[in-house]
Every structure is written in structure tokens, then in C-alpha cells.
Amino acid sequence: MVLLVLVALVVTACADGGAAVDESADRQASASTTTSPPTTVPPPSSASAPPAATGTTVTTGDSEFGVMLFDDRNQAIYLFDAESDGAPACYDDCAADWPPVLTDGAPQAAGAIQGGLLGTVTRSDGSTQVTYAGHPLYFYAHEGPGQVLCHDVADYGGTWLVVTPEGTPAPT
Secondary structure: OHHHHHHHHHHHHOHHHOHHHHHHHHHHHHHOOOOOOOOOOOOOOOOOOOOOOOOOEEEEEOOOOOOEEEEOOOOEOEEEOOOOOOOOOOOOHHHHHOOEOEOOOOOEEOOOOOHHHEEEEEOOOOOEEEEEOOEEOEOOOOOOOOOOOOOOEEEOOEEEEEEOOOOOEOOO
8 A cells, every 4th residue: 555655656746757657657556566665766877868068158149349259148258369379378467357268068059159160278277268260268357248348459468359250350
């Protein structure tokens, strides 16, 4: 009797799980006696489920400079034209004002982002910075979401420019 109550609770709790759960519970109930413990089904193999996306999302949005790159929090994204070889050059005080766009996994494309242009580069501290069309990407630390205050601004030995979906700086 206790087993039937447990089976009924499992079926009720997993009713949204589909017929496979109900059929399994029915097989358990008919094959079990009241003295047998319920069978524990192992969790699904992680190999069968795709891994969760953990990378930073880069998307696009409108601005006074045209369509440009933003992150999923609507923070404007910039490139630094002093970086010509794809390696980050903005560290220390520069990175305090212009924090790099970092990621913990493969960056994710949204909006009009061309996934093939997304990439990463390893910074000197071992963190992973998002790149787009080979350009390391940055935020401006003194902007709020949706603000674009620093397009075509000279600072730290180069010019900071917003990035178009094609991977080029927006016109100045």
C-alpha cells in the first residue's frame, strides 16, 4: 500500500513530464510487491543533453551611430584602434576605465551578430576576452545601459570606436 501511495505521488509530481514517466511508474507498480522498495531511476546522461551556454552574449542595437554591438544588458561595446594585432593592449588604469568584455565560455551571438566573427583572446591575467572580427572588445566604465558616450574618443594612446555588425568601426 505504501508503494502505491509513493507511485501515485511520483506520477502526480511529474505529470508534466510526459507519458514515459507514467508508463515507468505503471510498470513499477505492477512488477513490485508491497514489500519491495521503489526503483530509483538514474539521472539522464549529460552526454545526451547539450551543455548550457555560459558565454557572454553579444547582440546588436540601434544608436545614433547606426546599428552597433551591445551585450545582453544593453551595455555599449567598443574597440580600441591602438590594438592592431588582435592582442589586448588595455591594462591597469586603461582597463579600469575601459573594462574588457570577458567571458567564461564561447561567446554567444544574438541579433545581427555574425557568429563567425566572434572569438576570444587570452589576457595576460589568464582571463578570456571576447573579440569580434579580431578586435578585442571593451565597455566604457562610466556609461549606463543604452548610453553611447565615447564613440571616436581619443584616450590611452588610441581611439575608442563603437563596432558595427560587420566588425568595423562605425563612421565618425
